[in-house]
Amino acid sequence: MESRLVLDASAQDLLFRRARTADRFTGEPVDDEAIRAVYDLVRYGPTAFNQQPLRILLLRSPESRRRLAVHLSRSNREKARRAPLTALLAVDNEFHRRLPELFPQFPGAADLYAGNSALRERSALLNGALQAAYFIIGIRAAGLSAGPMSGFDEDGVNREFFPTGDLSALFVVNIGRPETSGERPRGPRLSHSEVCSTL
Amino acid sequence: MESRLVLDASAQDLLFRRARTADRFTGEPVDDEAIRAVYDLVRYGPTAFNQQPLRILLLRSPESRRRLAVHLSRSNREKARRAPLTALLAVDNEFHRRLPELFPQFPGAADLYAGNSALRERSALLNGALQAAYFIIGIRAAGLSAGPMSGFDEDGVNREFFPTGDLSALFVVNIGRPETSGERPRGPRLSHSEVCSTL
Numbered sequence: 001m002e003s004r005l006v007l008d009a010s011a012q013d014l015l016f017r018r019a020r021t022a023d024r025f026t027g028e029p030v031d032d033e034a035i036r037a038v039y040d041l042v043r044y045g046p047t048a049f050n051q052q053p054l055r056i057l058l059l060r061s062p063e064s065r066r067r068l069a070v071h072l073s074r075s076n077r078e079k080a081r082r083a084p085l086t087a088l089l090a091v092d093n094e095f096h097r098r099l100p101e102l103f104p105q106f107p108g109a110a111d112l113y114a115g116n117s118a119l120r121e122r123s124a125l126l127n128g129a130l131q132a133a134y135f136i137i138g139i140r141a142a143g144l145s146a147g148p149m150s151g152f153d154e155d156g157v158n159r160e161f162f163p164t165g166d167l168s169a170l171f172v173v174n175i176g177r178p179e180t181s182g183e184r185p186r187g188p189r190l191s192h193s194e195v196c197s198t199l
Numbered sequence: 200m201e202s203r204l205v206l207d208a209s210a211q212d213l214l215f216r217r218a219r220t221a222d223r224f225t226g227e228p229v230d231d232e233a234i235r236a237v238y239d240l241v242r243y244g245p246t247a248f249n250q251q252p253l254r255i256l257l258l259r260s261p262e263s264r265r266r267l268a269v270h271l272s273r274s275n276r277e278k279a280r281r282a283p284l285t286a287l288l289a290v291d292n293e294f295h296r297r298l299p300e301l302f303p304q305f306p307g308a309a310d311l312y313a314g315n316s317a318l319r320e321r322s323a324l325l326n327g328a329l330q331a332a333y334f335i336i337g338i339r340a341a342g343l344s345a346g347p348m349s350g351f352d353e354d355g356v357n358r359e360f361f362p363t364g365d366l367s368a369l370f371v372v373n374i375g376r377p378e379t380s381g382e383r384p385r386g387p388r389l390s391h392s393e394v395c396s397t398l
Contacts, residue, residue, distance in 0.1 A: 004236035006342035011210040015336075016243040036391050037203035043388040044215040045332065048349040050386040056395045064398035102387060123349070125321070126328045126369065133244065133332030137214075143205035150247040150322070170325065187249040188301060189242040192235050196255045199263035 015140050020183060022145035023079050025176030030085040030144060032058065035175075038138035045134035047127040049103040053095040054131035055167055057088040067160050068172070073151035076172070083147065083174030088157070089135065090167040091128035096120060128170050139175055147174035214339050219382060221344035222278050224375030229284040229343060231257065234374075237337035244333035246326040248302040252294040253330035254366055256287040266359050267371070272350035275371070282346065282373030287356070288334065289366040290327035295319060327369050338374055346373035 005012065013019075035058060047053070059065050065086060069077050080086050096113035103109050113120040132148070139146040149172045157169040204211065212218075234257060246252070258264050264285060268276050279285050295312035302308050312319040331347070338345040348371045356368040 004233050005240060005340050007210055007213060007240075007340035008207075011206055012240055012340070014206060016240050016333075019243070021245045032397060034203050035395060039391050039395055041204060041206075041211055041215050043391075043394070044218070044385075046220045046335065046345075046347055048347070052389050052394075054394065058395060058397040060397050098389075102389075105383075122324070125324055126349070129325045129328030130332040130335075133329040134215075134336070136245065136329075137333075137336060141204050141206035141211070146245075148245055148247075150325070184304075186243075189249075190251050190297075190301075192238050192242075195242070195251075195253065196234060196238055196257060198231060198257040198259050 014143075015137055019140045020145065020178065020186065022147045022174065022176065022178035023184075024179040024182075025083050025145070025147075025174065026179055028084065028177045030175050034142055034144065035085075035087075038135065038142050041141060042131070042134035042138035045131060047130060048123060049099060049106065049109045051095050051099060051123065051127055052102060052131065053091040053124040053128045054135070054170075055090050055092055056135070057090065057161065059086045059088060068152075068157065071153040071156040071160065072149070072172070076149045076151045079147055079149065079174055080172065084176040085174070087135075087173045087175060088161060088169060089128070089132050089171045089173060090162065090169045091124040092167055093120065093124060094166055095124055124168070125170070132171050132173075136173065139173070144175055145178040148172070149174070213342075214336055218339045219344065219377065219385065221346045221373065221375065221377035222383075223378040223381075224282050224344070224346075224373065225378055227283065227376045229374050233341055233343065234284075234286075237334065237341050240340060241330070241333035241337035244330060246329055247322060248298060248305065248308045250294050250298060250322065250326055251301060251330065252290040252323040252327045253334070254289050254291055255334070256289065256360065258285045258287060267351075267356065270352040270355035270359065271348070271371070275348045275350045278346055278348065278373055279371065283375040284373070286334075286372045286374060287360060287368060288327070288331050288370045288372060289361065289368045290323040291366055292319065292323060293365055294323055323367070324369070331370050331372075335372065338372070343374055344377040347371070348373070
């Protein structure tokens with residue numbers, strides 16, 4: 001099937017086929033420049049009305065990582081402790097304020113969201129998650145491994161890091177070079193026929 | 200900055216830097232085998248507890264496309280009409296039923312979601328959107344262009360295609376070879392310093 005793809009096989013392996021979610025990392029640090037290179041690639045991924053709600057908080061200091069750790073599930077606390085860098089991915093709940101500049105071709109876009117907080121929240125979640133996926137792919141494009149985690153107390157993290165309510169946490173992602181010894185086998189994936197159908 | 204990336208420059212261009220959201224397509228058809236190759240690549244993208252909530256409905260027949268068109272915003276109706284293939288991306292609201300098989304290492308995962316429909320809905324949205332982004336990247340990996348759209352009546356689409364409530368629509372994605380003449384300039388992207396910060 002790979003022959004139907006234009007992307008070469010080594011890139012397929014790097015981004016999808018061989019890439020694995022990492023639970024354990026080597027001690028090698030991940031510097032801010034690596035994350036800048038990742039962001040400068042994946043920022044081109046599409047979002048609705050070009051809204052780009054994702055915001056990325058890199059937790060580097062021991063203090064910031066302690067502040068996060070208390071809100072993680074126990075197993076995730078251990079994974080984060082072993083990662084050289086942990087990113088808190090959040091969305092800007094007021095993303096619509098930037099739309100006149102980001103999507104000038106539809107001047108009514110900001111008003112559409114301003115008056116409808118349910119629509120705004122859903123849109124921030126969906127588009128922020130799209131961008132989170134681009135970011136995970138970008139981490140792999142940098143030769144690093146990502147360990148995305150959902151097991152945390154969202155309200156607790158939001159109160160701790162975003163007390164004014166302007167941002168909401170989506171995912172926590174550990175980043176580093178994977179320790180591949182003792183890696184678990186990959187979990188099963190749903191087959192094409194289970195997921196895709198044609199009408 | 201590209202030098203910090205392991206992914207080669209042509210793959211960066213194919214997936215992110217040169218790739219554009221397409222509004223108009225050439226008449227060249229997109230067959231089911233191309234979508235199978237895309238899915239068989241991107242199914243390896245990570246989701247929480249390996250839950251894989253995404254389901255993909257390929258709307259190929261004139262009848263199925265008419266059923267969708269009435270629920271699209273006017274400008275999106277025109278875009279879908281001109282696309283050789285339109286995919287309806289949805290999530291399985293009962294994804295937790297598959298977890299004993301997909302994530303056997305945590306036998307309690309299904310129960311966690313079974314008793315909490317708000318958590319289940321949020322998780323399906325977030326993880327389905329991650330998978331939608333992997334799918335968009337995969338379409339580009341096949342040398343095709345994606346035109347993801349959010350402008351549609353979700354309730355209308357859900358009633359029309361998923362009357363039993365088992366699935367919920369997330370995005371509609373047009374797929375084909377782009378007609379690049381008259382393409383709009385790319386919208387501005389937020390800079391690294393606007394999106395990323397370090398604590």
